[in-house]
Amino acid sequence: MAPIRSKARSMTRRLILWLTGAITAFWLLAAGLGVMVMQDEFGEIFDSALQETAERLMPLVVDDLFQRAEVSGPRQLQGTTKPKDEEYLTYQVRDASGRVLLHSHDVSATPFEAPLKQGFWQGEVYRIYTAASVSDTVFVQVADFMGHRREAAMEGGMALLLPVLLLVPLSVLVVWLIVRRMIAPVNDLRQAIAGKDSGNLADMELPALPTELQPIAHSVNLLLSRLRAALDAEREFTANSAHELRTPIAGALAQTQMLIGELREGPTKSRARQIETSLSKLARLAEKLLQLARAEAGIGATEAPIDLAGVLDLVVTDFQRASSTPDRVRYQHQPGAALVRPVSEDAFAIVMRNLIENALVHGTPDEPVEIRLDPDGAVYVTNGAKPLSQSDLASIRTRFGRGTTTRPGSGLGLSIIDRLLPQMNGRLDIRSPAEGRSDGFEARLTFSG
Numbered sequence: 001m002a003p004i005r006s007k008a009r010s011m012t013r014r015l016i017l018w019l020t021g022a023i024t025a026f027w028l029l030a031a032g033l034g035v036m037v038m039q040d041e042f043g044e045i046f047d048s049a050l051q052e053t054a055e056r057l058m059p060l061v062v063d064d065l066f067q068r069a070e071v072s073g074p075r076q077l078q079g080t081t082k083p084k085d086e087e088y089l090t091y092q093v094r095d096a097s098g099r100v101l102l103h104s105h106d107v108s109a110t111p112f113e114a115p116l117k118q119g120f121w122q123g124e125v126y127r128i129y130t131a132a133s134v135s136d137t138v139f140v141q142v143a144d145f146m147g148h149r150r151e152a153a154m155e156g157g158m159a160l161l162l163p164v165l166l167l168v169p170l171s172v173l174v175v176w177l178i179v180r181r182m183i184a185p186v187n188d189l190r191q192a193i194a195g196k197d198s199g200n201l202a203d204m205e206l207p208a209l210p211t212e213l214q215p216i217a218h219s220v221n222l223l224l225s226r227l228r229a230a231l232d233a234e235r236e237f238t239a240n241s242a243h244e245l246r247t248p249i250a251g252a253l254a255q256t257q258m259l260i261g262e263l264r265e266g267p268t269k270s271r272a273r274q275i276e277t278s279l280s281k282l283a284r285l286a287e288k289l290l291q292l293a294r295a296e297a298g299i300g301a302t303e304a305p306i307d308l309a310g311v312l313d314l315v316v317t318d319f320q321r322a323s324s325t326p327d328r329v330r331y332q333h334q335p336g337a338a339l340v341r342p343v344s345e346d347a348f349a350i351v352m353r354n355l356i357e358n359a360l361v362h363g364t365p366d367e368p369v370e371i372r373l374d375p376d377g378a379v380y381v382t383n384g385a386k387p388l389s390q391s392d393l394a395s396i397r398t399r400f401g402r403g404t405t406t407r408p409g410s411g412l413g414l415s416i417i418d419r420l421l422p423q424m425n426g427r428l429d430i431r432s433p434a435e436g437r438s439d440g441f442e443a444r445l446t447f448s449g
Helices: 011-067 146-194 214-262 265-296 311-322 345-362 390-395 412-422
Strands: 089-095 100-103 119-122 127-135 138-146 301-307 329-333 342-343 369-373 381-382 426-431 440-445
Touching: 011 089, 011 119, 011 127, 011 138, 011 146, 089 214, 127 146, 138 146, 146 214, 214 265, 265 329, 265 345, 265 412, 301 311, 311 329, 311 345, 311 369, 311 381, 342 345, 345 369, 345 381, 345 440
Parallel strands: 329 369
Antiparallel strands: 089 100, 089 138, 119 127, 127 138, 301 342, 369 381, 381 440, 426 440
16 A cells, blocks of 8 residues: 655744744743733722722711710711712721711712721722721721722733734745845755756756755755766666667568568568567667657757758658658648747757657547648647557656557657657647547647747
């Protein structure tokens, strides 16, 4: 069973998410600690205000009480008409028995729940400070509404948290910019490695790489040098083998054909013809291997533009002369059509020979092979054939891939073309059925630039 591959994840994205999450967590932690410290500080400030207010009221209250002969009931201090929810401090003056002698205008005569004991007391609604005087016979109790404290703490907390909500997006942007800048050398190295293929195995030159990435670049360059040596040896062996085989194969084929001519009809002559067929296949395979070796050697491009239309005319003429049915190869060179590109004549001839040869071999024998050069420089090769499936279209473009055909061939023609076209800035599009038909096979060759 093949291993299950996990979905690729971006290192940059994960780094940004983790850094942003960490920064956000630290901001929220700092804001939370700030709120806690602020609540403690607010508590100290409010408690100090409570105590100071009670201590300042005490001498005034005692002086007022001693100036009055008798206090018959609680008296209410007349003040402003400010709403109750804006009163931060209220107070009551009580005697030793707990009776209310005096109270602020916005608090009832009902005694506070706080005991008559000097110091702080906190209930669900109020926090009260009690101050005692005259031998603990007069008590001043100043109350602070807890809702005011909670409101102050909430407003202070929001003052700390709101900037965090603004700073988090800004932090994301800053982190993204920093990570993008720091990851840039990694992207440069990745693109340099991705650009390497059998047609480009030169050493990478990235002098600005950080120290951490330089060993990777050095290892890749070392691997490329070994790969170049291996490919050069393989190409040299293929080219030499194909070249050295052509002469003895041609000699053996000629001798076999002479032998066939001298033999009478019978089993021996039939075997000689089988030998001839095998030698012919071997000769074609050697020729294809030689073409493949030349293609991998990089013969596709030239510096000066060349009119390839003349090369196409010559290739088509050769096929027409060599064919037993020259009328089957039909060539249409439209008026004004030109194909001037910086492409090697030999490479273009190899491409066109393979396309036309495939059309002749694998096409319907009684249908023509049409070659057309359009004014835009596109070359079409169309032949009759049964429609091919998508799997067959993909198979024939692989090395030694032949699809489901039983016709003779090596399966290297389209592989050679696909090897040469990137060097020529060309592209081959194949389709079946052909354009405007219900059957057939069409190859369209185009060049950019």
